Amino acid sequence: MKIAFLLYNAYGIGGTIRSTANLSAALAEAGHTVEIASVYRxxxxxRIDxxxxVRITPLIDWRKDAPGYEGGHPRLAEPTDMWPDPGVSNGPLAPTRLTDERVSAYLRETDAHVVIGTRPVLNGYLDRYGRRDYLRIGQEHVTLDLHTDQLAADQNAALAGxxxxxxxxxADARHYRxxxxxxxxxxxxxxxxVPAPEVSPSDLASKTVVAAGRLIPVKRYDRLIRAFAKVAAERPDWHLRLYGRGRNADALRRLVQELGLYNRVRLMGAVTPIETEWAKGAIAAVSSDxxxxxxTIVEAMHCGVPVVATDCPYGPGEIITHGRDGLLVPLEGGEDAFADALLQLIDDEERRRAMGRAALETVRRYAPAAIAGRYLELIAELAAERGIRLPAAGAPAPRPRTLGDRLRSAVRALRPGRRSAPAPARPAARWTPTAHARATADGGLVVRVATAGMPHREHDLVLRLRKDEEGRSVRVPLPARDQAVDGRVEAVVxxxxxxxxxxRWxxxxxxxxxxxxGRRVAAALVETAALVPLPPRSGADGVTSWVPYTTADGNLSVRTWLRPQHAEVEQVEVGEAAATVTARLYxxxxxxxxxxxAVSRxxxxYDFQAPVQALPDGRVSVTLPYDxxxxxxxxxxxxxxxxxxxxxxxARVPLGRIxxxxxxxxxxxxxxxxEFAHADRGATRVKPYVTFRGELALSAKDRADEADGAAEAPGA
Structure with missing residues (x-):
């Protein structure tokens, strides 16, 4: 049986894309042919596997550097005939007449037995142009309440077909009915x-609260930050990490700074895969309206992390069993109630760990195979009602029905932007090693390389220092292929x-x-949870720190620091006239x-200096006047x-965070x-900041100059 999903842009990282990827992979694993029709490429x-x-078929190529780029297509200037869907209609990939033509052509010509739409406008296309000889299923990934009145009316009319x-x-299904x-x-x-990740479950000892999602108003991360301000006042050794991107990012960062939480709350940006970051949390937080x-609740639970969530419509109360695998906070309780719930788990380690174990049990019901089974049951029931015969799993997809259909399919395959995204299978000579890397509790590194496609000979893992005139490297033997465990061989650095x-190695x-x-190692997954509480290591070779990470190109690298001496910055307190820095010496x-x-560049x-005050436990403090x-x-x-x-x-010792x-x-x-007034340069903005080397510096710039960090050396 062939099942096709309509996605608006399969190349992003949103929740709809992730859930579709999870479901499509499970259906393919069950022996069905699965195609993702992505309106835009x-x-x-x-970005998501x-x-x-699973075959991805783009309908419109939007890659500006690609030969098939269709940004100049004349149909783009013509309005769509489909009703507006604000989620995409107000964005850079708004539907046009070209969208109408490509989606309608796909729906007329597809050889799928089932087509599933994944957002309102796509459900509208499915209703208007989908054929009656295949099953048409619409999905709702938001809720009826969150749609505008017009969008709700338009989609409701479409779903009737x-x-x-x-x-x-x-709850949302009942609302629709x-x-x-x-x-x-x-x-x-x-x-x-939601699949179980390959990451190790959290040890729940990090003293870190983790939240993740789009930074938009409905997520109410302002509520979470204000609640955490109350937590930080009582438990100053706890921290909050917020992952995601969105239009509220700047406002949330300003709120963090206004509340003086910039040493306790970090906005981490968008990270994928997110499971490695959930595993760094001791508590997960969901503060949505x-x-x-x-x-995100299920993802966190998969990592053994209990969740504190607002008891909001619709999802949290259907996932979390209050008091067993997490806590539900009444919306009317606001930030005070949310802070109290966080403190309950912060102050009761035994309860937190019991909830983490229960969370791992709860999420079994969301396993992709189980959810795929429910879809297959639905498809079988619908087909029986409609009298549609479906092939068994593993049966080949049918050829187009008529000569005209076959000709149209051939033309479709030649259109720019309509080819399948995955590249053809590479020959053995083009093997690319893929690895799952994990930082160890002492700051070392374990690299497990997949053996699929690996040539039948012995290999070494080599770490090579980037842009090094001396050509320094470290070589660690990899076991032979026949010693693989779960399809991987392991090297320990x-x-x-x-x-x-x-x-950078x-x-x-x-x-x-x-x-x-040799061949560059692609990073399938990089786990660094063990490093969260780990300070720099001081030994005979100096002060060191290793952090494995995934590069922008998706490869595995290790950022290292090696210094004779180091001052690790713990706090930076920005006052009205000065910044006070507290650091621990190594x-x-x-x-x-x-x-x-302060060494001027x-x-x-233009250099200046300030005296240091010694503090207990090998720490120091210095106040740097902005005057x-x-x-x-x-x-x-x-x-x-x-x-x-x-x-x-x-010798001068760098201050920084490594x-x-x-x-x-x-x-x-x-x-x-x-911001200060300067006699010669006018309005001046002054702030401390962290450089690409992880060192603390001071910046003073003209207000009109927005190129903050203009003198920075290139980053990674």
Whole structure:
């Protein structure tokens, strides 16, 4: 049986795309032919893995650097005949006459037995252009309440012409049935499929609250941040991480700074896969006013993390059993009730761990195979009612029905932007090693390389220092293919056995004894949860830290620091006239005349310094007056690097953040900027910031100059 999904843009990372990928992979695993018809193709490869055997067929090529780019197509200037769907109609990929033509052609010509629409406008196309000789199923990934009145009316009219309409919560299905009592379409709930990740479950010891989702008003991350302010006042050793992107990002960052939480709350940006980040949490938080399903809840539970969620319509109460695998907070309780719930789990480690174990049991019912089974049952029932004969799993898809159909299919295959996204199978010579990497509790690295496609010879894992004139590398043997466990062979880069120079080390697989570059290792998954509480390591070779990460190209690298001495910044407190920095010293002690020197990148004449105060436990504090910064302004953007001088004449020691699990803190560790009047340069914005080397610096720039970090060296 062939099942086709209509997605608007399969190349993004939203919840609808993730749930479709999970379901389509499970259906393909069950022996069915699965196709994703993506209205737009915005990049060469999908950002989410749709699974082996799932074909992606783009309808419009929107890759500006691709030969088939259709941005100049004349039909783009003509309005769509379909009713508007604000979720896409107000964006850069708004429907046009070209969209109408491509989607309608696909629906007329497809050889699928079942076509499933995944958003309102696609359900509208399915109703208007879908054929009656295949089953047409619409999905609701939001809720009826969240649609505008017009969109709800348009989609409700369309779903009356479909065979079934599937919501992701029982409450929403009931709402639709009450709203449409005379509609014969089967309306039912089938929750999203959420697979168990390969990551190790959280040990729940990180003292970190994690939240993830789109940064939009309905998610109410402002409520979460304000609640966490109350938590931080009582438990100052706990932190909050917020993952995602969206139009509220700047407002949320301002709120964090206004509440003085910038040392406790980090906006992490969008991360995929997200499961590695859930595993870093001791508690997961969902603060929404409404949740159509709550995929993030299930994802967190899969990592053994209990969830504190608002008891909002519709999803959380259908997933969480209050007091067993998480806590439900009444919406009317606001931020105070949410803070109280967080504190309950923070203060009761035994209860938190019991809930984490229960969460792992709860999420079994959302396994993709189980959800795929429910869809297959629905499809079988609908086919029996309609008298449609469906082939068994594994049966080949039928050829187009007539000569005209076959000719149209051939023409479709030649259209720009209509080819399947996956590249043809590579020959053995083009094998690309793929690895699952994991940081160990002592800061070392385990790399498990998949053996699928690996040539039958011995190999080594090689870490090679990027842009190194000396050509330094570390080589660790990989076991032979016949020693693979679960299809992978494992190499361990032990922290105690290797000294890695500061920089970025790229991973390769090289034939044993070979001297060539070998093949670059693609990162399937990189786990760094063990590094969250880990400080820099101080030993005979200096102060070191290793952080494995996935590069922008999807490859495995390790960011390393190696310094004779180091001052790890713990807090930066921005006052009205100065910034006070607290740091812990490694490999060095501060004498009575210790100072922090602000080293100007413009000229030595603009340097200044401030005295250091010794604190208990090897920590120091220094206050940097902004008057000293303003008095030394010289160009549009002045920059100073901060260095500790532990005693007169001693070597300068960098202040920065190199411990923990972050390879690059420039966008996550941000501090408030203040504006001052300057006699010569006018309005001046001053702030501390973290450089690409993980070091703390000071910035002073003209307000008109928006190129913050203009003097920064290139990043990773």
């Amino acid at each position: 915005s990049r060469t490869e999908p 749709f699974g082996r055997g 479909l065979d079934a309409f599937v919501t992701v919560s029982e 009450r709203t449409l009592p005379d509609v014969a379409t089967r309306i039912l709930c089938v929750p999203n499929a 409404t949740e159509s399903f709550g995929m 032990e922290r105690s056995a290797h000294t890695l120079a500061e920089g 790229d991973a390769y697989v090289v034939p044993r004894g070979g001297q060539g570059r 490999g060095v002690e501060a004498g009575p005349e210790a100072a922090v020197v 413009q000229a030595e004449a 000293d910064v303003l008095a030394r302004r010289s160009v549009e953007h002045d920059l100073w690097d901060l260095r500790l001088v532990p005693a007169p004449g001693a 411990g923990g699990d972050s390879a690059d803190r420039r966008k996550t560790d941000t501090f408030p900027e203040l």
